[in-house]
Amino acid sequence: MKLGIIGGSGLYSMPALASGRQRAQETPWGWPSDTLVEGEIEGLPVVFMPRHGRGHRIAPAEINYRANIAALRIAGCNVIVSVAACGSFRDELPPGTLVIPDQLVDRTQGRDKSFFGEGIVAHVSLADPIATDLAARVEAAAGAAGIPHHRDGTYLAIEGPHFATRAESRLAKAQGFDIVGMTGMPEAALAREAEMAYAIAAFVTDFDAWKPEAVSTTSVMEVLAANAANAQALVAALCRALRDEPLPRPSAQGWERALDTAFATPRVEWPLEPAARLRAIAPRLFA
Structure with a gap:
């Protein structure tokens, strides 16, 4: 098992991988957000990538999500944990809380999603x-x-880069969403297409705009700095657990064979050039 860590806002490096190998990985869909860093954490092979690039240079809608997922797949990862920042729609999920959602709603626009x-x-x-x-x-x-953490809940993926209006935030809260972010989709969908396990570790930074105080980049970055140590500790504990007990297969979602029943186009009709590109994310089918 090889774990891919995608670092979100505030997480641009992993000190535990300070001596890791830098890897520039081009993909059939272009270059990922930054170079990959490969090494081991707690004895588990790990590849780290900062989603927004080091220095936070790439806006949510500008991220090449396909290249990011493909680069981790090419590097040998079959498991991805996205460490992300999020806003909260619930009083019980204050800043500093880690939320591990089980569902997503996609309201992004114009991104390459497959x-x-x-x-x-x-x-x-x-x-x-x-x-x-x-x-x-x-x-x-x-x-x-x-x-402090909460399991389950729904992550609302919005386009950004602006934060929500109060009306948008109150509507999302009334609809029953739990947290909001700008990067969970199409990341989750692409990981499933690449037959990779995917989960989100979302650290709450704010209450979005449904409360009187408005969210700002300054306030978010202050909370992110405080969350950074928790993110590093979380990854270390997760690596120990996965080292000692890898994920079971077959999985509950069947992520490791997600493409078995997905094709509408018969194999005999597959064009050569697209099929050659798809070897990067599904080598067992396109080799």
């Missing part, structure tokens, strides 16, 4: 977009690290 097309059509199941076995390990790691 590896498929151009002659090869596939529809993966996203009924349960989060790998529950992996989410359970993240929850256990949070407990072991003493991090």
